[in-house]
Amino acid sequence: MSDKTFEESLAKLEKSLESPRIPGELESWAREVARRAADFDAVFEQRVTARHAANFGDIERNDAELMRRVELMRSEDDRLRAASRSVAADAEDLVRRASELEPDEDTARRDVERLTQEGLDTVIAARKQELAVNAWLVESMDRVRGGQD
Numbered sequence: 001m002s003d004k005t006f007e008e009s010l011a012k013l014e015k016s017l018e019s020p021r022i023p024g025e026l027e028s029w030a031r032e033v034a035r036r037a038a039d040f041d042a043v044f045e046q047r048v049t050a051r052h053a054a055n056f057g058d059i060e061r062n063d064a065e066l067m068r069r070v071e072l073m074r075s076e077d078d079r080l081r082a083a084s085r086s087v088a089a090d091a092e093d094l095v096r097r098a099s100e101l102e103p104d105e106d107t108a109r110r111d112v113e114r115l116t117q118e119g120l121d122t123v124i125a126a127r128k129q130e131l132a133v134n135a136w137l138v139e140s141m142d143r144v145r146g147g148q149d
Contacts, residue, residue: 006044006047006130009036009039009040009043009044010040010126010127012036012040013033013036013039013040013087013119014120014123015036016033016036017033017036017116017120017123018116019032023105024102026098026101026102026108026112027095027098030091030094030098030112031095033094033115033119034088034092034094034095037084037087037091037119038088040084040087041087044080044084044126045081045084048077048080048081051133052073052074052077052133055133055134055137056070056073058137058140059136059140062140062143063139063140063143065143066136066139066143069136073132073133073136076132077129080122080125080126083118083121083122084122084126086118087119087122090114090118091115091119094111094112094115097111
């Protein structure tokens with residue numbers, strides 16, 4: 001899976017979460033978020049099992065002193081996998097409950113705000129994780145070369 005696929009999936013989820021919810025259209029808003037969240041969940045799972053696993057192996061081979069850092073990144077991947085699944089499940093739940101929530105604007109607004117915050121937190125954390133994995137991979141290669149460019 002390419003970096004472009006990952007970034008596009010992340011951007012589409014973010015855009016759907018940031019799209020305004022128009023009164024009377026809760027179900028369509030939630031359905032779009034659910035679709036984007038499910039897509040991102042699949043893409044992220046693939047990213048972790050393929051790219052991150054390979055990168056972590058490279059980091060450990062390049063510099064055994066970074067094993068603790070790799071353990072922390074693996075833990076963050078696990079946390080993000082759970083968060084991604086949760087966003088997708090919560091969005092699906094909102095789709096199912098939309099018709100009963102719609103008349104109660106306060107409850108609908110709270111549920112939308114909670115889902116939006118949960119989703120955006122996951123988007124930000126996934127981006128940070130990508131930066132961390134790439135930075136530590138480069139650092140491990142620099143250490144192998146003795147810091148030479």
